[in-house]
Amino acid sequence: MGLALSVSARIELHSLFGDNMILQRDASNSLWGWGQSGATVEVKPSWGSTVKTKVDGKGKWVVLLNTPGPGTGHGLIISSGRDVVKIKNVAVGEVWLCAGQSNMGFALGMMFTGEEDAPKAKYPDYRIYKSSREHWHEPRDRSMDRLAKWKPCTPESAAEASAVSYYFGQKLHLALGIPVGIIIQAYAGTPIEGWMPKEIQMNDPRTMAFTKDMDEKSNRGGNGAAQRKAALAAYQKELAAYNARADAGDIMKNRVRKIGPPFILRPPNMGHQYPSNIYNAMIHPVVPYGIRGMVWYQGERNSKHVSQAFHYRNQLPQMISHYRSIWHNGSSGGVSDNFPVFITQLPSWKAPQAKPVEGLESPWVVNRESMLEATRSCINVDLAVSIDTGSEINLHPRNKKPIGIRHAYLALAKVYGKNIVAHGPFYRTYHLSGNKVILSFDSVGSGLISGRKGKLDSFAIAGKDHKWEWADAEIRGATVVVSSPKVPNPVAVRYAWAMNPSRRNLLYNKEGLPTSPFRTDDWPLYDSKNDKEVMITKPVIDLKDKQAQKRAATDWPRPEMTQ
Numbered sequence: 001m002g003l004a005l006s007v008s009a010r011i012e013l014h015s016l017f018g019d020n021m022i023l024q025r026d027a028s029n030s031l032w033g034w035g036q037s038g039a040t041v042e043v044k045p046s047w048g049s050t051v052k053t054k055v056d057g058k059g060k061w062v063v064l065l066n067t068p069g070p071g072t073g074h075g076l077i078i079s080s081g082r083d084v085v086k087i088k089n090v091a092v093g094e095v096w097l098c099a100g101q102s103n104m105g106f107a108l109g110m111m112f113t114g115e116e117d118a119p120k121a122k123y124p125d126y127r128i129y130k131s132s133r134e135h136w137h138e139p140r141d142r143s144m145d146r147l148a149k150w151k152p153c154t155p156e157s158a159a160e161a162s163a164v165s166y167y168f169g170q171k172l173h174l175a176l177g178i179p180v181g182i183i184i185q186a187y188a189g190t191p192i193e194g195w196m197p198k199e200i201q202m203n204d205p206r207t208m209a210f211t212k213d214m215d216e217k218s219n220r221g222g223n224g225a226a227q228r229k230a231a232l233a234a235y236q237k238e239l240a241a242y243n244a245r246a247d248a249g250d251i252m253k254n255r256v257r258k259i260g261p262p263f264i265l266r267p268p269n270m271g272h273q274y275p276s277n278i279y280n281a282m283i284h285p286v287v288p289y290g291i292r293g294m295v296w297y298q299g300e301r302n303s304k305h306v307s308q309a310f311h312y313r314n315q316l317p318q319m320i321s322h323y324r325s326i327w328h329n330g331s332s333g334g335v336s337d338n339f340p341v342f343i344t345q346l347p348s349w350k351a352p353q354a355k356p357v358e359g360l361e362s363p364w365v366v367n368r369e370s371m372l373e374a375t376r377s378c379i380n381v382d383l384a385v386s387i388d389t390g391s392e393i394n395l396h397p398r399n400k401k402p403i404g405i406r407h408a409y410l411a412l413a414k415v416y417g418k419n420i421v422a423h424g425p426f427y428r429t430y431h432l433s434g435n436k437v438i439l440s441f442d443s444v445g446s447g448l449i450s451g452r453k454g455k456l457d458s459f460a461i462a463g464k465d466h467k468w469e470w471a472d473a474e475i476r477g478a479t480v481v482v483s484s485p486k487v488p489n490p491v492a493v494r495y496a497w498a499m500n501p502s503r504r505n506l507l508y509n510k511e512g513l514p515t516s517p518f519r520t521d522d523w524p525l526y527d528s529k530n531d532k533e534v535m536i537t538k539p540v541i542d543l544k545d546k547q548a549q550k551r552a553a554t555d556w557p558r559p560e561m562t563q
Contacts, residue, residue, distance in 0.1 A: 010035060010036065010080070010083050011033055011034075011035055011041065011078055011079070011080050011083045011084075011085050012033050012034040012035065013032075013033040013078070013085060014032060014033060014141075014142055014143075014285070014286075015142070015143060015145070015148045015149055016129065016150070016183075016286060016289055017031055017032075017033070017076075017087065018087060018149050018150060019087055019088045019089055019149075019150070020088075020089050020090075020091075020127055020149070020150040020151060020152055021087065021090055021091070021127070021129075021150045021181075022090070022091040022092065022093055022095055022127040022150065022179055022180075022181035023065065023067050023090065023091070023092050023093075023095070023290055024067065024092075024093075024094070024095045024290035024291060024292060024334075024335075025067055025068070025069055025070045025092045025093055025094065025178075026067060026068070026069060027066075027067055027290055027334055027335075028064045028065070028066055028067075028290075028331065028332065028333070028334035029064065029065045029066075029067055029289075029290035029331075029334060030062055030063075030064060030065075030288045030289065030290060030330065030331045030332075030334060031043060031062070031063050031064075031065055031076075032060065032061060032062040032063070033060070033061060033078070034055070034059050034060055034061070034141075035055040035059065035061055035080050036055055036059070036080075037055050037056065037057050037058075037059055038054060038055060039054065039055045039080050039081065040052060040053075040054055040055075040080060040081075041053050041054070041055060041061045041063070041078065041079070041080045042078070042079050042080070043063050043065065043076060043077075043078050044076065044077040044078075044079075045065055045067075045074065045075075045076055046074045046075045046076070046090075047067075047068050047074060047092075048065075048066065048068075051063045051064070051065060055080075060141070064331075064332060064334060067092050067290075068092060069092070070091075070092055070093045070094075070178035070179055071091070071092050071093075071179070072089070072090075072091045072092075072124075072125055072179055073089070073090075074090035074091070074092060075087060075088055075089075075090055076090055089152075091125055091127060091179035091181070092179065093125070093178045093179030093180050093181065094172060094176065094178065094179070094180045094181070094292050095180075095181040095182075095183065095289070095290060095291045095292055096165075096168070096169065096172075096180075096181070096182050096183070096291060096292055096293055096294065096295060096411075097182075097183050097185065097286070097291050097293075097294040097295070098162060098164070098165035098168070098182050098183065098184050098185070098186075098294070098295045098297075099184075099185045099186065099195070099282070099283070099294065099295075099296060099297075099298075100186055100296055100297035100298035100344070101186065101187060101188055101189060101190045101297070101298045101300060101301055102186065102187075102188035102189060102300075102395075102396060103164070103297055103300065103344075103396055103397075103400070104162055104164060104165070104184070104186040104295075104296075104297035104298065104344075105133070105162050105184070105186030105187070105188060106162065106163055106164075106396050106400065107159065107160055107161065107162065107163060108121075108158055108159055108160075108161055108162070108163040108166045108167075109159035109160065110163070110398060111163045111398050111399070111400055111401065112398045112399055112401075112554070112555045113399075113401045114159065114163065117158075117401075118155050118158050118159040119155045120155075121153050121154065121155050121157075121158030121159075121166075121170070122153070122154060122155065123152070123153040123170065123173055124152045124153070125152075125173065125178075125179040125180075126152070126153035126169060126170060126173040126179070126180050126181075127150050127151065127152060127153070127179065127180070127181040127182075128150070128151050128152075128153055128157050128158070128161050128166075128169070128181070128182055128184070129148065129149070129150045129151070129181065129182070129183045129184065130148065130160065130161060130162070130184040131143050131145050131148045131184070131185055131282065132145040132147070132148065132260030132261055133186065133187040133188065133260065133263070133272075133282070134187075134260075134261055134263060134281035134282060135187065135194070135263055135264075135271070135272040135277040135278050135280065135281045135282070136277060136280045136281040137264075137269070137270045137274070137277055137280065138280060139197075139279075139280045139284040140280055140281050140284060140285050141284075141285060142285050143261075143281070143285050144239065144242075144261035144281075145260065145261055146242070146243060146246035146247070146261075147246060147251060147258060147259075147260075150181070153170075161182070161184060162182075162184045162186060163400040163401070163404065164295070164297055164344065164400050164403050164404045164407070165182045165184050165295060165404065166182070166404065167400070167401050167403075167404025167405055167408070168182070168295055168404040168405070168407040168408045168411075169181070169182040169408075170404075171404070171405050171408030171409075171412075172408050172411060172412065175408070175412055175416075175418065176412075176416060183286060183289065183291070185282045185283065185286065187272060187278050187282055189272065189273075189301060190272055190273070190278050190298070190301055191273060191301040191302050192298060192299075192301075192302050192312065192315045192316065192319060193207050193210065193273075193274075193275040193276075193315070194272060194273060194274065194275060194276065194277050194278035194279065195278050195279050195282075195283065195298070195319060196275070196276065196279055196315075196318065196319050196322055197275075197276045197279055197322070198211065198274075198275040198276035199276075200318065200322055201275055201276075201318075204314070204315075206308075206311055207275055210275070211269075211274070211275055214268040214269050214273070214274055215269050217267070217268050218267035218268050218269040218270070219267075224267060227266065227267045228267060228270060231264045231266060231267065231270055232264075234264075235262055235263075235264050238262035239261060239262055242259060242260075242261050242262060245259055246259065283323070287326050287327055287330050288326070288327050288328075288329075288330030288331035288334070288335055290331065290334055290335060291327065291335060291339065292339065292340070292415065293339045293340035293341060293342070293411070293415065294323065294339065294340070294341045294342070295341075295342050295344070295407050296341060296342065296343050296344065297343075297344035297403075299312060299344075299346050299367050299370075299371065300346065300364075300395065302315070302367065303346065303363045303364050303366070303367040304363065305360070305363050306359075306360050306362075306363045306366050306525055306526045307526050307528070308363065309363040309364065309366040309367035309370060310366050310370060310525060310526065311370075312367050312370040312371070313369075313370035313371075313373045313374060313377075316343070316370065316371065316374045317374055317377055317378050320341050320374070320378055320381060321378075323341075324336075324337050324338060324339060325337065327339065338379055338380045339380070340380045340381070340382070340410075340411070340414060340415050341378070341380065341381045341382075342381075342382050342383070342384060342407050342410045342411065343371050343374065343375070343381065343382070343383050343384070344384050344386060344403055344407070345368050345371050345372070345383050345384060345385050345386055345387070345516060346364045346367055346368055346371075346386070347386040347387060347389040347390030347391075347397055347403075347502075348387050348388070348389070348390030348391070348392070348499065348500035348501060348502035349364060349390050349391065349392065349395060349397075349499055349500055350392055350499040350500050351392055351499075351500060352392060352500050352501075352502065352503040352504075353458075353496075353498035353499070353500055353501045353503070353504055355468075355498075356460035356461075356468040356469055356470045356471075356494075356497075357460045357462075357468040357494050357497045357498070358497060358498040358499060360526060361499075362497075362498055362499040364499050365496075365497050365498055365499060365517055366525055368387070368516065368517050369517065369518075369519070371383055372516055372517075372518070380414075382410045382414060382422065382423065383423065383516060384403055384406040384407045384410060384423070385406070385423065385424050385513070385514050385515065385516045386402065386403045386406070386514075387496055387501055387502060387506070387514060387516075387517060388402070388451065388502055388506055388514050388558045389402055389403060389502070389558075390500065390502055391551075391552055392500055392548075392551060392552075393548060393551065393552040394552055398555070399555045399556075402558070402561065405561060406423065406513065406561075409421070409422055409423065409513070409561075409563060410422050410423060420511075420563045421443060421445040421446075421509060421511045421513065421563065422443065423443055423513055424443065424507075424508060424509055424511075424513035424514045424515050424516070425441035425442065425443050425444050425445075425448060425507060425508075425509050425513075425515045426441060426442045426443055426515070426516060426518075427439060427440075427441055427495070427515070427516070427518040427520075428440045428441055428442050430493065430520050432490070435483055435487070435488050435489065435490065436481050436482065436483040436490075437461065437481070437482045437483070437490050437493050437520070438476075438479050438480075438481050438482075439479055439480045439481075439482060439493065439520075440478065440479050441478060441479070441480075441515070443509065443513075444478045444509050445509035445510055445511045445513070446509065446510035446511060447477075447478075447509065447510045448475045448477075448478065448480065448507060448508070448509060448510075449475070449507075449508050449509065449510050449559065450475070450505050450506070450507065450508070451505055451506040451507070451508055451514070451558060451559055452505055452557070454505055455472070455473070455474075455505065456473035456474070456475070456480070456505050456506075456507060457470065457473075457504050457505045458473075458495055458496050458501055458504035458505060458506050458507065459471040459473040459480070459482050459493060459494070459495050460493065460494045460495075460497060461482055461483065461484045461487045461490050461492070461493050462487060462490065462491065462492045462493075462494075462521075463487050463488075463489050463490055463491055464489070464491055466492075466523060467487075468494070469484045469486045469487050470484065471483060471484045471487075471493065472484060475507075480507065491521070492519065492520050492521035492523070493519070493520045493521075494517075494518070494519040494520070494521070495507070495515065495517055495518050495519070496515075496517040497517055497519065501517070502556070503556075508559050510562070511561065511562050511563055512558070512559040512560050512561035512562055513561065514558075
């Protein structure tokens, strides 16, 4: 009986393991799948010795493969009894996880630059893996997406890929001259609470209250169990229909969009907003695939109001720490426990800045500060500033190319040791000189410049009365000198402190990289004892406003990035 099982044992692989896949170079890579309990599985890489393991009692097996330096044309043969799987065109190079909500998922084909760049995207050694959005109420070992697989970069696969991750990976691939792979896991409208296991968040009063509220809504009328049962039954029916279509090759939802697995929205504690449900289906299944690091673009959903955006500075380090731990431990040390994480600072949105400092109506600027704080509280975490991108109308701006390239600059400088300027100027310190505040910066590169001709008009200054005035600002070497005749005794400065400062004259270095919004003060941003959670509202295009339509349909100029 045991011999028969081992001879006929069937091999199943995660969709990450297939033709055109890419493995992290010079590392111990985890490769896993499923089979008959007790069966022996052998993995033979074209570059080395066969690795053997046994399927455990739960039907899962894992091996660790040591990879060589970068290269292509490799193969894998995986066998168990008579069952053999051959994987062709395997590359070895650099692999990055790219995760977040809708702006991370927004496709290259929908960008201002997509029509020009997608047709030229012919890079056979640049590999792209993209999953459909999924969530689940328990951790899953594999995706339900029948169409997810590694693809060489072609005009078609590039157009479908996330724009930010595409430009990031493309820049790395061309600059390093080796294979590069990106794993894109994005889900629209999701809070950071959903991207972490629920159990690690239960010491967080805000998450506890949020979870309790969703649980109560899910059990209104005392019929929570019945709702869950009905939702699961409907899901299984829809999943069977999806599987049948995918297996038959009927994969197009419409002319441009492919079908994806179903998902549950009701009851709320089974939906995509509930803590851990995104993590369970988008992150847990891909751990511990060998990666070099991670690009993160999320935060809009956690910036509905100022207190929520301020709290993000606690949640982001918690998520980063957990991801590093599960990847490192799950890979038996093959993935670094301090792998680099690069954060996309939120771009500009809503009406252009009209007053020196915005308050409760502008939670995105507070979220930007929370992201900046994460780079200071966590090691090997950095920030791609994007306030000079965005849209006053669209929550999903179409000018994402600069963001992807800025992430690549971070990787090239911080991870791969290239002699380039990693990012724009970061405020370091200040000192007072009479009625002037002199600001000093790191990462000035070849020097500080304004984003366009004319005076810098993006600084605000205040005295002890906390009354903010527009400031006169002048670049002097590696410093900016700020003053105002209305503030004879200044004590604080803020820069680009608004939802949408993109139309102000911003501060850059000569490499074309912008300065993050910052403040020199530590004044409270909201009253924690009387938390007025002012909600921002989504702007709607006035079809009669031709200028608004024009602004939404075109990009705006910014200094050229020169590296």
